[in-house]
Amino acid sequence: MSVKPPREILENIYAFPPNRATLGGTAYFCINHDDAGEAANVLIDAPAQAPEVVAFLRDRGGVQYWVITHRGASGEAKALQADLSCPKVLVQEQEAYLLPDLPNLVTYRDRYPLPGGGEAFWTPGFSPGSACVYWPQQGGILFTGRHLLPDRDGQLQPLRFSKTFHWPRQLRQIKQLQERFTAENLAYACPAANTGFLRGQAIVKDAYSQLQALEPDQLLQAPALL
Structure with a gap:
């Protein structure tokens, strides 16, 4: 079965089509170079394991x-890694046993620096080792994993599911994100799922204002979704 090509959503930032192996998750690819001009590209989550993707x-x-x-x-991580031979596959320590x-x-544990000033950082709640990735280019991009997702109205939210690991911890992480970012360093958000609710936009363009609009204390008693 052929796989649709990824879509360039910002300059040098690509979003792959939803992947069945990750329950419809969206993976992202950031083209980047280190200080010496060598490739330092970053893949976030797993696209479909297919020849077109690898090529x-x-x-x-x-x-x-x-x-x-x-x-x-992680999807079909072993098969994909066999093709990619990526020198560093990063995962928060509490979920390493899954791979x-x-x-x-x-x-x-808490964070891992990426070339170009970005970093992966721990945001527990959805799962024990849930993480986000920050990319400082183009006004700042937050790849939210499943920590923040679009709701049916396309608004960025922490969504409570029946399998959510620890809802209060997830909400505490929202407060930390609100304190960390400003309008100057956060322009966009790229969620790892529910991208269909963005209605073709493929990216959250007013990420800072949507983040600041969240009220974690009021969300504490939110019922779990199926």
């Missing part, structure tokens, strides 16, 4: 950093 990534310099943002986002024997697995 697309290889044609753009390959993947030097692969960040898995939450349990369930036994995966080559080049690198764990971190």
Whole structure:
């Protein structure tokens, strides 16, 4: 079965089509170079494991950093890694056990720096090792994993599911994000699921204002979704 090509949603930022192997998750690819001009590309979560996907990534310099943002986002990681040979596959330490024997697995506790000033950082709640990725280019992009997702109105929200690991911790992380970011360093958000609710936009363009509009204390008693 052929796979649709990824879509360029911002300059050098690509979104892959939803992947059945990650329950409809959206993976992202950031083209980047280090200070020496060498490729330092970042893959966030797992696209479909398909020849077209591998060829697309290889044609753009390959993947030097692969960040898995939450349990369930790794998809067919072993098969994909066999094709990509990514030198660093990053996962928060509490979820490393889900990827036994995966080559080049690198764990971190709170945060892991990425070339270009970005970083992967721990945002527990949806799952024990849930994480987000911050990319400072183009006004600041927050790849939210499943920590923040569009609701049916296309608004960025923490969504409580029946399998959510720890809802109060997830809401505390929302407060930390609100304190961390400003209108000057956060322009966009790229969620790992529910992208269909963005109605073709493929990206949240007013991420800072949507983040600041959240009221974690009022969300504490929100019922779990199915």
